[in-house]
Amino acid sequence: MIVATDQTLEHLLNLNNYKVRMQRIRTILDYSPTKEIDFGDIDNDYISGLIEFKKVNYQVKGEKILDNVSFKVYPNEINAIVGHSGSGKSTIIHLLYRFHKITSGSILIDNVNIYDYTNSIYASNVSGVYQRPFVFEMSIRDNLSLVDSNFLHQVEVCKRVGIHDFIMSLPKGYHTVIGEEDPHLSNGQKQLLAIARALLSNAEILLFDEITENIDSETTSRILSVLLDLKTNHTILMVTHKPEMMEIADRVIVLSAGKVSCKGKNQEVYQKSSLYRELRNHYFVSASKSE
Ligand SMILES: Nc1ncnc2c1ncn2[C@@H]1O[C@H](COP(=O)(O)OP(=O)(O)OP(=O)(O)O)[C@@H](O)[C@H]1O
Ligand SMILES: [Mg+2]
DSSP states (O other), rough: OOOOOOHHHHHHOOSEEEEHHHHHHHHHHHTTTOOOOOOOOHHHHOOOOOOEEEEEEETTTTEEEEEEEEEOTTTTTEEEESSTSSSSSSHHHHHHHHHHOOEEEEEOOOOOOGGGBBBHHHHTTTEEOOOSSSOOOSSSHHHHHHHHHHHHHHHHHHHTOOHHHHHHTTTGGGGBBTSOOOOTOOOHHHHHHHHHHHHHHTTTEEEEEEETTTOHHHHHHHHOOOOOOOOGSSEEEEEEOHHHHTTTTEEEEEEEEEEEEEEHHHHHHHHHHHHOOOOHHHHHHHHHOOO
């Protein structure tokens, strides 16, 4: 079984053979790195993006990672999963990519079991971005062409996330090779490019796991406004440790040791959950301490 961690993904990419490497990259972008699951043949492409976890249990080697987890995630909203390290946040995202099969319960999208969708329909409706900017050592254009080679579409998504003008200011524009010719491409800009690529898939559902980690506050604000724009026609599910990201969430799911400890509208959860208040305030405390 392939355990989907950033390290594994990096290892998969660390291949000399270009052809094999391209195949791996496509596999990763299609989010189908495991053969342990048989998928169904439902190919309804008109997905509104309602996600539901119903009494989901997920065990690995007898150890409970998720314990009776139930929640709903709504279209046209920013939904945040928060919790301490190891509480199971990324596991929820990985299950939604169908990397692993749950032990019991069900995960539904638009009331259909996620494992019943075909691979291609699933990949074109569920997309996302990882914690570390996943851009490859090829031109900006080629990075985007991995999902859609139509240049007009590429420019459109880059404008939407606000990096088009920056790309055009580079001497080679969209032909700039990342890694070799991009001394000015920050982590944040790479992350915006990864978001643009995810948008090219036209997926309704966007999964973002800690995408503003190690990103400066200016780009974090940029990403914040991108998410607020994207929610107008997507379902957004994000994992975050950053209070300013939590603030823009419409709904919050608080996880503690694999269980949902609180969920609901952001303000309500803030009133009810001391753990959520701790997570929202922690960052400011540590930031002011370090000043
Ligand atoms: N495939 C797996 N095999 C073994 N253990 C796993 C697997 N997936 C997750 N875990 C364990 O499940 C727990 C939850 O991990 P997860 O990565 O979901 O936490 P997280 O909330 O995302 O943490 P962080 O904030 O540090 O990213 C951890 O104890 C982790 O070690
Ligand atoms: Mg995580």
